[in-house]
Amino acid sequence: MMIQPVILYGASGHAKVIIEILELNHIPVLGLFDDNPDIKRLLDYDVLGPVGKKKVKNPVIISIGDNLLRKKVSRRFNFSYAQAIHPTATISPRAVIGAGTVVMGHAIINSGTMIGQHCIINTSASIDHDCLLGDFVHISPNATLSGGVVVGEGTHIGSAAVVIPSVKIGKWATIGAGSVIIRDVPDFATVVGNPGRVIKTGSVIQQ
Helix, strand or coil: CCCCCEEEECCCHHHHHHHHHHHHCCCCEEEEECCCCCCCEECCEEECCCCCCCCCCCCEEECCCCHHHHHHHHHHCCCCECCEECCCCEECCCCEECCCCEECCCCEECCCCEECCCCEECCCCEECCCCEECCCCEECCCCEECCCCEECCCCEECCCCEECCCCEECCCCEECCCCEECCCECCCEEEECCCCEEEEECCCCCC
């Protein structure tokens, strides 16, 4: 099967990690789009400027760490999207991973889990069986989701956070690093601590 070269959108530190995943998988990188005119190169690749009126036929990965910005970019452009999955990641053949999602090194995704589009499953994150993650979710390094956890669109789970089985976390929530989540979390909430407690409730994200 012919491997299609990929273009990245966003020339940031997150893009560096994605580039190296693609290189490890022998997937060519054609370059990167970025709206900042001062960025000309990233690693060994040309930054092509903004998309503008360019016709983009190759698949794209949105290489932006901010969940809301990834959603806004995905709405602006009618790209086709690729995945980037690190060769050291362990992924069940019975898991489903959406377009545009990136899985970093040593991440684990177990049987029956469904992950939406444009998610980030970061280094050494562990997602157990039958979890359901919405689009634009970020699971940070060393975070652990036990079996049957539901995570709503746009939510960010901080580094080394732990979520016990069958907990439901709402959309666009923030779970602080190292938190232990033992009960459901509402939409737009910020939760920290062990056990996790809500320290802030937000409003509708401007999408």
